[in-house]
Amino acid sequence: MHKPLPLQCTSLNFRGFQYAQAMLFATEEINNRTDLLPGISLGYKIYDVCGSIARGVRVTLALANGNEELSSPSQAPCTRPARVQAIMGETSSSPSMAIATVIGPFHIPMVSHFATCACLSDKTKYPSFLRTIPSDYYQSRALAQLVKHFGWTWVGAIRTNDDYGNNGMATFTETAQQLGICLEYSVSLFRTDPPDKIQKIIDIIKASTSKVIVAFLSHMDMDVLIHELSHHNLTGYQWVGSESWISDSQIAAMDKHHILDGAIGLSIPKAHVSGMREFMLDVKPLNSSGNELFTEFWETLFSCKFKQSKSSAGNQRECTGHEDLTGVQNSFTDMSLMPIFNNVYKGVYAVAHALHSMLSCNKTCNNKVQLDPYTTSQHIKRIHFKTKEGDEVYFNKNGDPAAKYEIINWQPTENGIVDFVTVGLHDASLLADKQLNLQNKSLIWANNSQQVPVSVCSEKCPPGTRKVLQKGKPVCCCDCLRCAEGEISNITDSITCVQCHPEFWSNERRDACVKKEAEFLSYQEIMGALLTAASLFGTCITAVVAFIFFKYRKTPIVRANNSDLSFLLLFSLTLCFLCSLTFIGQPSEWSCMLRHTAFGITFVLCISCVLGKTIVVLMAFRATLPGSNVMIWFGPAQQKLSVLGFTVVQVIICILWLTISPPFPFKNFKQFKDRIILECTLGSAVGFWAVLGYIGLLAMLCFILAFLARKLPDNFNEAKFITFSMLIFCAVWITFIPAYVSSPRKFSVAVEIFAILASSFGLLICIFFPKCYIILLKPENNTKKDMMGKGAPKSF
Structure with missing residues (x-):
């Protein structure tokens, strides 16, 4: 077992040196003022923690106890009040968490200028922690909104494997999911990781399909990653960065292969503190104070060695101490992190204003007030002031400042130096839809492209x-x-x-x-026009026949065939032809009720007339037999009454049908998907089939009677013509039923119209055309002698 060697700081970090310089500048400026802490001078102690959590905790305990040098050996350690009223720092989140945990029980206020982890806002764990930089809670959400704004829904993510990176990326991932953004991969990196782990990250980036990489990395880890990316020449990716590195000119200077050209990200708003730049570049007071730090700083700045330096080497030039600073271009002279230096400046002033309030300072301060860290911490949380540059400084209940960011775009210039161009602002204090405000400036993207890169897993699905x-x-x-x-x-x-x-x-x-296209049998289409023409033609023919019969009404052939029933039959046939027109055109409530009832009543009237004529033929033949008085019982009055009686029955059926469940217009959506069939639904199917059944019953009765009278003398009666007409009528309507049921759409209506017209033409032709033929072409046969001829009957 061996005791580990103590931690050694091996090199000077100019960034940390600059932060210390910013604190010194603020302290000296306060001490030179007469309106802030008059008569009181602020002192300080500076410790270098070398980026080590352990070293940070160690020096914190030393500051908290103030027992590095005891005034007397008899005084026990840890028993007197802390000498320090506030701690400025730390820079990173993880060391800040450790330090804030240690000093929490002592209530010593700690004001950080660059620790952004959202976890530090938890006052139950870190009651005395405050900061002058916004929490990453807001930055992570702002980064997600920025990614969403440019339509990138398929991104990769790299984070620092510490509290800063892990917490920041967790919030980014959560917000990204809410905004519909997916992470193809999310990997962690730490600067001390072995090469094989970093190589795995490179391989993941190479194999990915996303073209946008969100890098939530500290500037030190970004240094390591840039070196590896440059080695593999991984260009063409759009980088989205956090405030830790996006505005760091050191990172830009390391990017020799232009890996990060066109990067975009969030930065602390630009700041200017008058006099700070000049103070930080003036290191002569550092030399005159005899500070040992000057030697190391000067040797690192000019890459030389003093003679008295222990680490002096023969191959390095000797330092004179009078080297010219004006020509130096390195991270010490780079003021790109002035916003962070301003955060240090604000933190020192926050402590000063708190002390000013505690000591009840006006023209003088009350030196008798016993200062204690807890009271100091409470006063710092309540301060609200403006710096000399006009910046407001205050803390919310979590010890955080207002969250405002600038949106930075890396735009390479002709001389190869990256220009950090502000292209927008993000203010977390505004409503969600107004927080992101991009200015109307041209952005440069990866590969110096003017077009916004596309990074989606799948293309957008178009309408349809x-x-x-x-x-x-x-x-x-x-x-x-x-x-x-x-x-x-x-x-x-x-x-x-x-x-x-x-x-x-x-x-x-x-x-x-x-x-949808409405489909019905219309007058405009060919089929509807032909059926209309046929209906009107039938009507005209019927009218012509009626005219002929009327003109020759006194001739034997007209008189012998019951002229009254003949004219009534012709009238009913006219109605039959015309009723077919009600089936054509767009169905309406009235047309639906009219078409079936008019059809049913007119056809019953027609068949009743034919039935009456058939009965008359039979009765007339019976009347010629000796001793027969049958015509007394079926005279003209009885004939008309029978027609009326048969018709009234149909009228009653129709009235019942219309009363109980009448036909109505119906939009049929089921038969065809892409069109509407406008049709008349039957309402009561029983009513419809009752109407048809009654017509069929009369037609069958008429057919049977006509068939029985077929062998009567040819010249005396028209029984055989009625038989033919009824045969046609029954054949048409028997055929109609299956054809109607199986016909689709408007064709079922056409079938019904065709059946009406066919049966009407059948009746008209079979019953009246032979008589018209005799009247017009064979007038010599139109005599009473011919009508009463006794020729042998012909078989049928």
């Missing part, structure tokens, strides 16, 4: 498609599936397709619902 997640991949990776028929999506990246209203249908692109 929906997103479907790819199995085993994050939610940002998806396939675009076209919406099904009747469904649409009218926004980009829709996760669902919306069903169109039943009266609408999706267009070809599936991005809008268009009104």
Whole structure:
């Protein structure tokens, strides 16, 4: 077992030296003022913790106890009040957490200028910690909003493997998920990691498909990563950086291969403190004070060695102590971190204002007030003042300042030096949708491109498609599936397709619902026009026949065939032809009720007339037999009453149908998906089939009676013509039923119209055309002798 060697600080860090210089500048400025702490001088002790948590805790305990040098040997350690009223620092989050934990029980206030971990806002763990730099809670969310603003939904992430990086990236990841951003990978890095671990990170970046990398790294870890990236020449990636390195000119100077060109990120707003730059570059007072630090600082600055220096080497030039600072260009003379130096400046002034309040200073201060760290801590939390540059300084309940950031873009210049251009602002105190404010400035992206890089796992799904997640991949990776028929999506990246209203249908692109085409049998289309023409033609022919019968009403052939029933039959046939027109055109409530009832009543009237004529034929033949008086019981009055009686029955059926459940217009969406079938639904199917059944019953009765009278003398009766007409009528309507049921859409209406017209033409032609033929072309046969001829009957 061996005791580990003590920690050695092997090199001078100019950044840490600059922070110390900023504290000295603020302290001297306060001591030279008469309005702030008059008569009181601030003192200080500076410790170099070398970036070590252990060393930081050690010096903190020394400051808290103030027992490095006891005034008398008899005084016990840790029994007197702390000599220090406040601790300025630390720079990093992890050492700050350790130090704040140690000094928490002593309530010594600690004011950090660069520790940004959101965890330090927890006052239950770190009650006396305050800072002049915003919490990473706001920075992480701002970075996620920035990534979302440029449409990057598929990014990689690299973080420092400490409290700063892990906590910052955790908040970024949480916010990114809320904004729909996916991380392809998230890896951690620490500057002391072995080469094989860093190589794994390089391999992950190479294998990735995302083109944007969010780097939540400290500047020291970024130094290590830049060296490896340059070695592998990994260019072309868009870097998004945290405030720790995005505005650090040292990092830019190391980027010889332009890996980070076009980087964008958040930075502490630019600041100017008059006199600070000149003070920090003036190191002569440091030499005159006899400070041992001067020797190491000067040797590091000019790469030389003093003779008396223990580490002097023969191969280095000798320092004179009078070297010219004006020509030096390194991190010491670089003032790019002036916003952070300003944070140190604000912290010292915050402590001074708190002491000014505690000592009740006006023109003088009350020196008798016993100072204690707890009271000092409480006063610092309540201070609110403005610096000489006009910056407001105050702390919220968590010890944090207002969160405001500048958005920085790395724009390389012609001489190879990176220009940190402010392209926007982020103010966390505003509403969420107004926090990010990008100025109208041209940005430079990776590879010096003017176009915003694209970094998505899957392209956006256009309207007309929906997103479907790819199995085993994050939610940002998806396939675009076209919406099904009747469904649409009218926004980009829709996760669902919306069903169109039943009266609408999706267009070809599936991005809008268009009104379905209404389909019905119209007068404009060919089929409707032909049926209309046939109906009107039948009406005209019937009218012509009626005219012929009327003109020749006194001739034997018209008189022998019951002229009253013939004219009534012609009238009913006219109605039959015309009622077919009610089936054509867009269905309405009235047309639906009219078409079936008018059809049913007119056809019953028609069949009743034919039935009456058939009965008359049979009765007339019976009347010629000796002793028969049958015509007394079926005279003209009885014939008309029978027609009326048969028709009234149908009227009653129709009235019951219309009363109980009438036909009504119906939009049929089910039969065809892309169109609406406008049709008349039957209402009560029993009513419809009752109407048809009654017509069929009369037609069958008429057919049977006509068939029985078929062998009567040819010249005396028209029984065989009625038989033919009824045969046609029954054949048409028996065929109609299966054809009607099986016909789709408007064709079912056409079938019904065709059946009406066919049966009407059948009746008209079979019953009236032979008579018209005799009247017009064979007038010599239109005599009473021919009508009463006794020729042998012909078989049928």
